[in-house]
Amino acid sequence: MFGGGGMNPRKMQQMMKQMGIDVTDIDAEEVIIRTEDEELVFSDAQVTRMDAQGTQTYQVVGEPETRERGASEESASEDTDADTDTDADANASAGIPDSDVEIVAQRAGVSADEAREALADEDGDLAAAIARFE
Incomplete structure (x- = not known):
């Protein structure tokens, strides 16, 4: 997102904090994304919340299991x-x-x-x- 490929993660966090961006890891057990036809179920997913200018953005990293909706x-x-x-x-x-x-x-x-x-x-x-x- 910021092109910090080789940047020190600690330095990256400092820069984000200066820009008013707060990043929080969430200890999620399961994440479910429901679409009209199916559900994507992420077990043991890495979830990160980013707060910037009053907007919360969530990033989910993991392999989902697909199952029929309902x-x-x-x-x-x-x-x-x-x-x-x-x-x-x-x-x-x-x-x-x-x-x-x-x-x-x-x-x-x-x-x-x-x-x-x-x-x-x-x-x-x-x-x-x-x-x-x-």
Whole structure:
């Protein structure tokens, strides 16, 4: 990005700090990217967050496992009975990862319950859930 191929990593961090860029490594257990058709699941991925001028950018490094969209949600709800609307709502929110709830709550400035409800209404779409509060 900055062309610092042979640059000392410590010097690079100093320069980035001077430019107002903060880089943080995140100890992630799993990263899931959901597309319309599939899910890309990164286990043991290296995740880095870069904060620059009020914008957070995430970099994920690793080899993803590809699986059909909804495969994990179906297995989670097979053991439950969804005969009523309240049971269906509970099953939808049970499949939402706590990390997604935390992201929406933090970015939108709302409670975890409100974030979880927005994620459930938006079928787990982080951007759409955050946009509901903006």
